[in-house]
Amino acid sequence: xxxxxxxxxLPTANIKANSIRVYINxxxxxxxxxxxxxxxxxxxxxxxxxxxxxCDKSHYQNxxxxxxxxxxxxxxxxxxxxxxNIGLTYSPQDIVDDGVPVYRSNNIRDNxxxxxxxxxxxxxxxxxxxxxxxxxxxxxxxxxxRLVGKNVIIENLERPTSFGAFMAVCRSCYNPWIKxxxxxxxxxxxxxESNSTAINQxxxxxxxxxxxxxxxxxxxxxxxSAFHSIVGVIDGIDxxxxxxxxSIANLKxxxxxxxxxxxLVPQDPADEPAAEMLRRVNPKAKIITDNPHYPQLPDxxxxxxxxxxxxxxxKNKASDNIQAGFVPMASIHDGYxxxxxxxxxxWGEIKSGFTHFADGDIxxxxxxxxLENRKSMILRDLPNGIGxxxxxxxxxxxxxxxxxxxxxxxxxxxxIKCCTGTFNGVVGQQRVGKSIVEDIHIPIPPLNTQRAIxxxxxxxxxxxxxxxxSLLK
Numbered sequence: 001x002x003x004x005x006x007x008x009x010l011p012t013a014n015i016k017a018n019s020i021r022v023y024i025n026x027x028x029x030x031x032x033x034x035x036x037x038x039x040x041x042x043x044x045x046x047x048x049x050x051x052x053x054x055c056d057k058s059h060y061q062n063x064x065x066x067x068x069x070x071x072x073x074x075x076x077x078x079x080x081x082x083x084x085n086i087g088l089t090y091s092p093q094d095i096v097d098d099g100v101p102v103y104r105s106n107n108i109r110d111n112x113x114x115x116x117x118x119x120x121x122x123x124x125x126x127x128x129x130x131x132x133x134x135x136x137x138x139x140x141x142x143x144x145x146r147l148v149g150k151n152v153i154i155e156n157l158e159r160p161t162s163f164g165a166f167m168a169v170c171r172s173c174y175n176p177w178i179k180x181x182x183x184x185x186x187x188x189x190x191x192x193e194s195n196s197t198a199i200n201q202x203x204x205x206x207x208x209x210x211x212x213x214x215x216x217x218x219x220x221x222x223x224x225s226a227f228h229s230i231v232g233v234i235d236g237i238d239x240x241x242x243x244x245x246x247s248i249a250n251l252k253x254x255x256x257x258x259x260x261x262x263x264l265v266p267q268d269p270a271d272e273p274a275a276e277m278l279r280r281v282n283p284k285a286k287i288i289t290d291n292p293h294y295p296q297l298p299d300x301x302x303x304x305x306x307x308x309x310x311x312x313x314x315k316n317k318a319s320d321n322i323q324a325g326f327v328p329m330a331s332i333h334d335g336y337x338x339x340x341x342x343x344x345x346x347w348g349e350i351k352s353g354f355t356h357f358a359d360g361d362i363x364x365x366x367x368x369x370x371l372e373n374r375k376s377m378i379l380r381d382l383p384n385g386i387g388x389x390x391x392x393x394x395x396x397x398x399x400x401x402x403x404x405x406x407x408x409x410x411x412x413x414x415x416i417k418c419c420t421g422t423f424n425g426v427v428g429q430q431r432v433g434k435s436i437v438e439d440i441h442i443p444i445p446p447l448n449t450q451r452a453i454x455x456x457x458x459x460x461x462x463x464x465x466x467x468x469x470s471l472l473k
Contacts, residue, residue: 069213079208082172087163094123104164105139136170141201177220181212256412262298271446274302307438310396316356316386320348325387334373354388362396367431378403405450
């Protein structure tokens with residue numbers, strides 16, 4: 001027999017938090033570490049492993065154990081070691097401001113009870129529909145298959161509390177062990193095999209018929225203790241990764257801020273001043289001399305309005321029968337990347353009712369939270385060089401700014417803050433208008449400085465991205 005995990009092979013720093021289910025499953029199979037010839041007699045309703053050795057096992061004749069267990073362990077149905085019932089059915093008229101609290105699926109979060117969005121009722125409640133400390137509360141039915149089976153052991157009840165009809169309770173002195181099994185890939189597979197309907201649920205029969213390996217009580221405690229030690233290590237690693245990821249995102253933001261203020265790369269006095277370049281391309285461009293976010297730009301930079309250096313939302317002219325790229329919002333990556341993908345469509349299918357763009361244009365989400373999440377990119381390699389996409393995009397085309405430099409500006413905190421402070425629309429549909437964006441100030445460096453900034457930022461970002469990648473290996 002191969003032992004996958006032992007006390008001498010604790011997970012290393014590259015374990016991801018979503019490996020927890022795997023470790024639960026491994027713990028169930030970890031016989032070498034936890035095997036003991038002793039049998040202990042603490043049981044539910046005086047049942048014990050000794051009693052289970054001699055009880056009728058005829059109903060197991062068609063059961064094939066999925067893995068071997070030690071001699072001191074037993075395969076048992078939950079029905080043999082626990083009782084269960086579903087929760088309270090109540091009507092909207094039963095909901096009151098201060099009655100009996102009712103725990104529902106959304107009150108179980110991260111293996112804890114969360115009292116946000118708690119419901120209180122005033123109606124008849126059976127004794128078995130009240131929770132007790134030590135009960136195992138299980139989500140038995142949910143619109144999402146992923147949430148069916150999530151559970152928590154009830155602790156520190158301060159008042160009589162019930163639970164909803166889409167929940168089930170399991171009562172047993174073995175609840176900590178049963179919880180470990182319900183969180184395992186073994187139980188997850190059992191649910192997939194047992195659910196013959198489209199309804200995501202654990203019926204009472206499914207729960208009570210679940211066959212699990214039952215060690216002696218003391219071994220259960222040892223396994224559970226070892227498992228929680230592992231989870232603690234994983235949680236610590238996961239939190240460290242999260243903290244580092246947040247620090248890296250903040251560092252990228254600071255790098256862009258320095259870049260847009262002319263503080264990231266040395267300035268070359270020999271470069272053509274940006275003001276002269278701007279006047280040559282757009283003689284009517286307005287030169288801005290007072291902006292608190294850009295108080296001391298280098299002498300050869302210039303500050304102007306977005307509409308003075310960009311054509312906003314240009315239109316394409318093309319034959320209806322040629323191919324073009326179609327980009328919905330979901331196809332645009334967020335963060336500091338410059339990634340997207342497109343579907344190939346006939347231009348005649350997408351030319352009306354969508355936002356036009358072409359190779360070299362910058363696309364920026366104008367709706368919240370996509371804008372704040374930095375859904376923006378440079379359009380490249382489109383079929384026949386053209387495309388269309390979601391109407392929640394603003395498109396920018398410039399002859400004075402290198403696209404890569406423009407994208408850095410549109411991903412900067414200053415640009416995003418200028419937009420979010422002017423959002424209009426109802427909650428969930430808030431967006432920034434074109435008339436607001438076109439008057440936002442943008443710093444313009446000489447062309448050679450733009451290239452130097454792009455190279456320096458890309459170098460820093462690549463280094464930081466490599467750190468993230470190394471954490472996920």
